[in-house]
Every structure is written in C-alpha cells, then in structure tokens.
Amino acid sequence: xxxxxxxxxxxxxxxxxxxxxxxxxxxxxxxxxxxxxxxxxxxxxxxxxxxxxxxxxxxxxxxxxxxxxxxxxxxxxxxxxxxxxxxxxxxxxxxxxxxxxxxxxxxxxxxxxxxxxxxxxxxxxxxxxxxxxxxxxxxxxxxxxxxxxxxxxxxxxxxxxxxxxxxxxxxxxxxxxxxxxxxxxxxxxxxxxxxxxxxxxxxxxxxxxxxxxxxxxxxxxxxxxxxxxxxxxxxxxxxxxxxxxxxxxxxxxxxxxxxxxxxxxxxxxxxxxxxxxxxxxxxxxxxxxxxxxxxxxxxxxxxxxxxxxxxxxxxxxxxxxxxxxxxxxxxxxxxxxxxxxxxxxxxxxxxxxxxxxxxxxxxxxxxxxxxxxxxxxxxxxxxxxxxxxxxxxxxxxxxxxxxxxxxxxxxxxxxxxxxxxxxxxxxxxxxxxxxxxxxxxxxxxxxxxxxxxxxxxxxxxxxxxxxxxxxxxxxxxxxxxxxxxxxxxxxxxxxxxxxxxxxxxxxxxxxxxxxxxxxxxxxxxxxxxxxxxxxxxxxxxxxxxxxxxxxx
Amino acid sequence: xxxxxxxxxxxxxxxxxxxxxxxxxxxxxxxxxxxxxxxxxxxxxxxxxxxxxxxx
Numbered sequence: 001x002x003x004x005x006x007x008x009x010x011x012x013x014x015x016x017x018x019x020x021x022x023x024x025x026x027x028x029x030x031x032x033x034x035x036x037x038x039x040x041x042x043x044x045x046x047x048x049x050x051x052x053x054x055x056x057x058x059x060x061x062x063x064x065x066x067x068x069x070x071x072x073x074x075x076x077x078x079x080x081x082x083x084x085x086x087x088x089x090x091x092x093x094x095x096x097x098x099x100x101x102x103x104x105x106x107x108x109x110x111x112x113x114x115x116x117x118x119x120x121x122x123x124x125x126x127x128x129x130x131x132x133x134x135x136x137x138x139x140x141x142x143x144x145x146x147x148x149x150x151x152x153x154x155x156x157x158x159x160x161x162x163x164x165x166x167x168x169x170x171x172x173x174x175x176x177x178x179x180x181x182x183x184x185x186x187x188x189x190x191x192x193x194x195x196x197x198x199x200x201x202x203x204x205x206x207x208x209x210x211x212x213x214x215x216x217x218x219x220x221x222x223x224x225x226x227x228x229x230x231x232x233x234x235x236x237x238x239x240x241x242x243x244x245x246x247x248x249x250x251x252x253x254x255x256x257x258x259x260x261x262x263x264x265x266x267x268x269x270x271x272x273x274x275x276x277x278x279x280x281x282x283x284x285x286x287x288x289x290x291x292x293x294x295x296x297x298x299x300x301x302x303x304x305x306x307x308x309x310x311x312x313x314x315x316x317x318x319x320x321x322x323x324x325x326x327x328x329x330x331x332x333x334x335x336x337x338x339x340x341x342x343x344x345x346x347x348x349x350x351x352x353x354x355x356x357x358x359x360x361x362x363x364x365x366x367x368x369x370x371x372x373x374x375x376x377x378x379x380x381x382x383x384x385x386x387x388x389x390x391x392x393x394x395x396x397x398x399x400x401x402x403x404x405x406x407x408x409x410x411x412x413x414x415x416x417x418x419x420x421x422x423x424x425x426x427x428x429x430x431x432x433x434x435x436x437x438x439x440x441x442x443x444x445x446x447x448x449x450x451x452x453x454x455x456x457x458x459x460x461x462x463x464x465x466x467x468x469x470x471x472x473x474x475x476x477x478x479x480x481x482x483x484x485x486x487x488x489x490x491x492x493x494x495x496x497x498x499x500x501x502x503x504x505x506x507x508x509x510x511x512x513x514x515x516x517x518x519x520x521x522x523x524x525x526x527x528x529x530x531x532x533x534x535x536x537x538x539x540x541x542x543x544x545x546x547x548x549x550x551x552x
Numbered sequence: 553x554x555x556x557x558x559x560x561x562x563x564x565x566x567x568x569x570x571x572x573x574x575x576x577x578x579x580x581x582x583x584x585x586x587x588x589x590x591x592x593x594x595x596x597x598x599x600x601x602x603x604x605x606x607x608x
Contacts, residue, residue, distance in 0.1 A: 068606075069605055069606070070605055070606070071604070071605070071606060144606065145599070145604070146598070146599060148603075148606055148607040149606050149607070150606040215606075215607035216595075216598060217591070218591050218592075218594065218595045220595050220598065220599060221595070222599075288599060291596075291599060291600065292599055292600065295600065296600075297596040297597045297599075297600060298596045301592040301593065301595060301596040302583045302584065302592060305579070305582070305583045305592075306579060306580070306583055309575070309576075309579040313572065313575060329557070331561060335564070432604075
C-alpha cells in the first residue's frame with residue numbers, strides 16, 4: 001500500500017503515525033475512567049497496526065520518476081474500497097433497525113443494539129462512511145483529470161483518506177458505547193470533531209493546491225461543486241460543533257448555544273449537510289461521470305453555472321424549515337420556507353441538464369446499467385427536490401412533520417439520488433482506476449441496478465403511505481373535540497408498512513453486497529496484458545454511434 | 553445586546569434583499585457574457601478527451 005511512496009515519504013508517514021499513537025496514549029491515560037480512554041486505546045491500536053503495515057513495506061524498492069507522468073490514483077482506489085465496505089456495513093445496520101421497528105425484540109435486549117444507538121450508527125455509516133469516502137475518492141479522480149495535473153504531494157491525500165476513516169470509526173464505535181453530543185448528523189464528541197477539522201482543512205488545501213497547478217485555464221464545473229462541498233462542510237462542522245468539554249479527561253462536552261439558537265444552529269448545519277454534503281458533492285460527481293459515460297458533453301454548461309450559484313446561495317437560508325411551529329420567530333420560519341420553495345428552480349435546472357445531456361444517448365441508457373444508475377439518480381434528484389420544496393411549506397409541514405413522510409423523503413434522496421449516482425460513478429471509475437477493460441460482470445451490475453431500484457421504490461412508497469396515514473390520524477378529532485386516535489393506535493396501523501420498508505431496505509442491501517462482490521472480483525482479476533510500452537491504459541473509448549455493448 | 557432583533561430583521565429585509573438581487577445579476581452577466589461562450593463550450597467538451605495523463 002505504501003510501495004508508491006519515496007523513502008523520505010515513508011519516514012514521514014512513520015513519524016505521523018507515531019504522533020497518532022502518542023495522542024491515543026494521552027487520551028487513554030487522561031480518560032482511563034471514561035469512554036474517552038476506550039477511544040484512546042482504539043486510536044493507539046489503529047496507529048500501531050498502521051506502523052507495522054508501513055514497516056513491512058519500508059524497504060521495498062522506491063518508485064521511479066515516471067510516476068509523475070500518471071495521475072495519483074492510489075487514494076481514490078483506497079477510498080472506493082472504504083466506501084463499499086461502509087455501504088455494506090451501514091446498509092446492514094439500516095436494514096437491521098428497520099426490522100427492529102417492525103419487530104422490537106430484534107434489539108436482543110442489549111444496550112448497544114438498541115434503536116437509539118444503532119440509528120446514528122446507520123446514518124453515520126451511510127452518509128459519512130459510504131458517501132464521504134465516495135466523495136473523497138471521486139473528487140481526487142475528477143480534480144486531477146479536469147485540471148490535467150497530478151496531486152502535488154503523495155502523503156496528504158493518504159492522510160485525508162485514512163484520517164477521515166478514523167473519524168468515522170471513532171464516531172460509530174462511540175455511539176455503541178454511549179458517546180454522543182445528541183446533535184443529529186453531528187453526534188461525534190469534541191475530540192473526534194477536532195480531528196475531523198484537521199483532516200478536512202488538509203482536504204481543502206490539497207484541492208486548492210491541485211487546482212493551482214492546473215493546465216486547463218477554465219475550472220470545470222464539477223470542481224466548483226466539490227469545492228463548495230469541501231469549504232461549506234468545514235464551516236458548518238466548525239460552527240455547529242462549538243462546545244466546551246467537561247474536562248480534558250472526559251468524552252462529554254456541552255454546546256455553547258442554548259435554546260432556540262441551538263436548534264437554529266443545528267438545523268442550519270443539518271439542512272446544509274444535506275445541501276453541501278449530500279447534494280453539491282454528488283452533483284460534482286454527476287457533472288463529470290454522467291457526460292463522460294454517455295460520451296456527450298453537458299447539455300448546457302451555462303445552465304450548470306446558474307444552478308450552481310442558485311443552489312449554493314439559496315440552500316444556506318433554507319434550514320429553518322425544520323423548525324416550523326416552534327419557538328423560532330415566525331419570520332425566520334417564513335424565510336426558510338421561501339428559500340426552500342425557490343430552491344426548486346436551480347435543483348430542477350440541474351436535474352433537467354443531466355437528463356437532457358442523455359438526449360442522443362438513450363440507447364446507451366437502455367443497454368448500460370452503469371449509465372442507467374446515473375439517469376435514475378437524476379430522476380430521483382428531481383423528484384426529491386420537488387418533494388423537499390413542497391414539504392417545507394408550513395401548511396404541508398403541519399401534516400408531514402414528525403411522521404414517516406420525512407423518512408420517506410430522506411430515503412428517496414439518499415437511496416434514489418445519492419447512492420444511485422455513487423454506484424454509477426463507482427462502476428464507471430473502477431475499471432479506469434484498476435486498468436481493467438470492464439467490470440468483472442456487467443450482468444451483476446444489472447442485477448444490482450434492479451435490486452437497488454426495487455428496494456428504493458418499495459421503501460419510499462411504504463413510507464409515503466405510513467407517513468400520510470400517521471399525520472392524518474394524529475390530527476383527527478372526535479365530535480367531542482378530543483383526539484380520535486392515540487399514538488399507539490397509529491403505531492398498530494404502521495406495522496405492515498414497517499415490514500414493507502424493511503423488505504425494501506433489505507433488497508437495497510443485497511444489491512450493494514452484489515456490487516461489493518463485483519468490484520472485488522474486478523480488482524482481483526488478473527491484469528490484462530499491456531497494449532503498449534506505457535503502463536497506463538487510456539480510458540475506455542465510447543465510440544459515437546457504435547453498436548451498444550451489453551449492460552456494463 | 554448590541555444588536556436588537558428588530559435591527560436584524562431590518563437588515564435581512566433590506567440589505568439582504570438587494571444583496572441577493574445584485575448577486576443574481578452578476579451571475580447572469582457572467583453566464584451570458586458573449587466572450588465566455590467559447591470557454592464554456594471548450595470546458596464542456598474537454599472532459600470527453602481520451603487523454604489520461606497529467607500535462608507536464
């Protein structure tokens with residue numbers, strides 16, 4: 001894994017890992033009576049294991065100068081492997097908690113398997129583990145190719161990938177032992193948050209440095225989205241996690257915000273995590289991989305610029321729609337609602353741009369499941385952003401809020417848009433990254449596609465039904481002015497939908513496992529003989545007007 | 553408290569409004585500026601090139 005590093009880079013890696021081990025030791029000693037000590041031990045073990053890994057390859061021959069003639073793809077390869085591993089784990093936990101909701105005894109009466117702890121394990125694993133790794137991997141891939149420049153140094157991208165996964169590991173293991181600051185999608189405690197800031201600032205610096213070395217005068221629009229993602233997520237993460245630890249020997253901290261200001265800060269963060277983590281970054285993915293795979297330029301580059309500025313400026317104001325009918329001042333609620341409705345314009349511009357790009361390539365969508373993943377993602381992006389604008393309207397929200405409708409909306413976005421565009425991009429990038437002609441099995445890509453689509457549709461339809469029924473039952477009054485149904489009554493009615501939801505999630509999980517197997521077999525496949533003296537395969541050509549190939 | 557709630561509302565409703573209108577105009581001008589057209593067309597096509605190595 002470190003064979004491509006020079007001798008001095010390997011030494012530097014060892015020093016950095018030593019610093020990680022010492023930090024872990026300090027956490028272990030300071031927090032020996034606290035869960036902080038458990039995480040200290042975990043950090044130490046990870047650091048020591050990594051040191052052994054580096055030492056094992058330390059005296060391997062150094063790389064030659066001609067490495068600079070190719071893009072630096074090792075971090076992208078590692079990131080994709082991590083992304084798929086987190087997808088398998090996170091979707092498994094998601095399916096598990098879905099079955100728990102239908103059959104509560106599936107928590108097996110243990111603390112760490114209770115719904116309240118496993119639910120953030122699921123969300124963090126899929127959003128940050130799967131989504132985050134996929135974004136980091138593809139952003140390195142895209143920024144180098146669109147800039148025609150290699151990442152200037154070899155260590156910092158590896159630091160970003162491994163450091164980010166250490167953060168995810170601390171987060172997920174923390175929830176299971178009860179470490180949380182109880183902010184949705186920002187649950188990790190102060191020490192993990194500080195670590196993420198270090199990793200994330202490095203990410204931003206690497207991105208900027210590569211762009212500064214670019215040989216293309218114009219910065220391709222995909223990079224704008226990736227950069228917005230990196231920059232805004234840094235701002236959101238730092239502000240929302242401002243907190244004071246109880247002491248340096250305790251994992252617990254308290255946020256500096258209070259009352260409704262805390263709620264507003266949290267949902268300014270929460271909604272922009274949706275906007276800049278789950279939308280902007282993945283739009284960057286879409287604007288590169290979809291035209292590339294379809295073999296056609298973007299339908300309208302101008303439209304992509306307008307939707308970029310629309311999305312980045314409107315989204316930042318939309319968070320308060322999470323706080324309708326709360327202590328938040330009415331005008332702030334209205335502001336959030338108005339911006340959410342306006343967001344439909346740039347969102348649909350982006351979705352339409354993607355679908356119009358496919359004009360003239362629809363035969364490829366039919367035959368190529370990888371491109372079809374991306375097409376369906378654009379459709380779900382359009383659907384979900386329409387639904388989101390609609391749900392943000394105060395009157396609609398009074399029916400939908402706190403019901404499963406929200407859960408259905410989120411999963412239409414997360415499964416239909418985010419996961420689909422990611423799987424499409426990964427299936428496109430894996431053969432290019434590992435220098436293979438094709439995926440191991442185009443047929444299995446097809447199988448994955450249909451499982452993922454079926455799972456998403458079953459999930460979303462179940463939650464729409466159950467959400468609207470819940471909302472209506474909760475607001476139905478009897479003739480004497482009392483509520484007609486108790487909460488328990490609505491829960492009983494939900495049961496069949498919860499089973500359907502769990503079935504949908506399980507289908508989606510099986511699809512992802514098929515994808516993991518397919519990618520693993522592609523990576524393991526023997527390297528095809530080189531066509532020429534160069535060690536680098538050109539990207540597979542998609543000849544215009546050629547006979548369409550089967551599936552992949 | 554140096555800043556009152558009313559002052560913030562006033563700022564959001566006045567300066568905030570013109571800030572967004574101004575920004576939209578700037579973005580539209582940049583997008584439709586005639587001399588930018590060739591650059592955008594080139595960028596859209598550039599990712600389809602088959603070359604797969606950095607330019608040194």
